[in-house]
Amino acid sequence: MLEIQHLSVSYRGVQALQNISFNLPSSIVAGLIGPNGAGKSTLLKAILGLIPVQQGQIKYRGATLKQQQRQVAYVPQRSQIDWDYPITVWNVVMMARTPHAGWFRSPSRMSGEIVKEALQRVEMFDLRHRQIGELSGGQQQRVFLAKALAQQADLFLLDEPLTAVDKKTEALVSEIYTELKSQGKTLLVSCHEWGEALQHYDRLLLLDRELIASGSPDCVMTPENIQRAYGTSWHRRRFHEPLETGFYC
């Protein structure tokens, strides 16, 4: 169980998150949704301990995450990665095995097997010798998902994993979510989809610096909540949907 209590984060003088509290049990795929600048990435980074927390507590299975960092897999936003970096698909996924190998040692043969399995699961094994810059957006996201799988973590924090992906990747990612859920894992996914796609999540957390609503997609995406988070009505939002390509939630 991931427990967040009264979490506040101020980032370079700006109050980015205020008094956020929620719990996530195991076997759940939770979606984190909210307008641009709502603090979705900040929340994920705060949970990971990548930015200082002003106030509040973050616990996983009763202990702080600092004590069990290996149990948390993180997929960063794609803009955070230099896709021209000279590295192949195989070696990106192998990075997930760095802490398991320990200092001064090369990864074990078992790690090699785990990486192979993860790549096969996301259907990227045949492209393992490609440099990451030579892949399509969807393939790149699948490589990072494989990296998260290869870490064999219990808690998955994914920052907009479906940005710039194709339909095939979307379906594959959705399948993998279901599998991970059935294995008792906890997934928190910041997302920018809208409408039907939100039904894939067991639970939604609607965020706009504070937690506006949390619960099943139908309960959360009410016109009142959307109005509060986005400052626009549900009907207007739906009407303008095809035009507002830059409007991410």
Add this chain to the structure above:
Amino acid sequence: MLHWLTEPIHFEFMRNSLIIGVFVGILCPVIGTYLIVQRMALLGDVMAHAVLPGVAVAFFLRVEILVGAFTSGIISAFLIAWLRSQTRVKVDAAMALIFSSFFALGVLLITLLRNKLDLHSFLFGDILGVTMTDVWRTGIITIAVLLLVKLFYKELLFYTFDRLGAQAIGLPVDWIYLGFMAAVTLTIIASMQAVGIVLVVSLLVGPAITAYLLVKELHQMMGLGAVLGVISSISGMYISYYYNLPSGPSIVLVSCSLFILALLFSPSQGLLTRPGTMGGRTSWILQQLQNQKRNN
């Protein structure tokens, strides 16, 4: 031809400087590779200038120059990291400020302490004046840094590829940064004698960036970079010997010429040869014609 190659080796100063050239030619591209992939190539230049105050003080106190330069370099790296993380100042501005201030402080100290330090050879290198002590110093630094890179390769790979990911998984990123800065400073100290602080950034970046256009893995970039670095050093020295030219600039310009060749002719990135360009299309057509001829 053979005589042309062996003649310079008869002189001790040439032997020493060629050995230093080989060491530096291997070491600089390995460390430079990490700088390039982190988009911090200019940090090499910053650190090179930032060692000057330490060198001036060490020279005055008659302690080992390496100690002074190292201390000075590490302090500047700390200051840059601090400015970057604690204020809204961006890294490029922080580097520009620290680099010029440290350099100014160094020049001031040389004057104030009435040092007999030869600023000119410090700025532009004096590879032909190297002693056996310099050779040993450079050799030990090279072996130590290469060993550290080998030991921490996978952690450094993770850190330079995805710093936040490395931090999230529990790698001690602050220590890795510090260790890496120490390696950069040592590399600069080792190369100072060969090309001088103004040009050292070229050896750090030149051969590695050439390799960057030709390969697709980090360790290949280091390996090929080292080969190109050694080629640059040695050919630069021979050119300097036979044409009576300053050695530092000769080495740097050979390295730059290799980069231009790769930029034009790299199979995947070359301006003339990459797929989709005029040259690329021509070579594709020629290949098809050859295939057809072979089939006939």
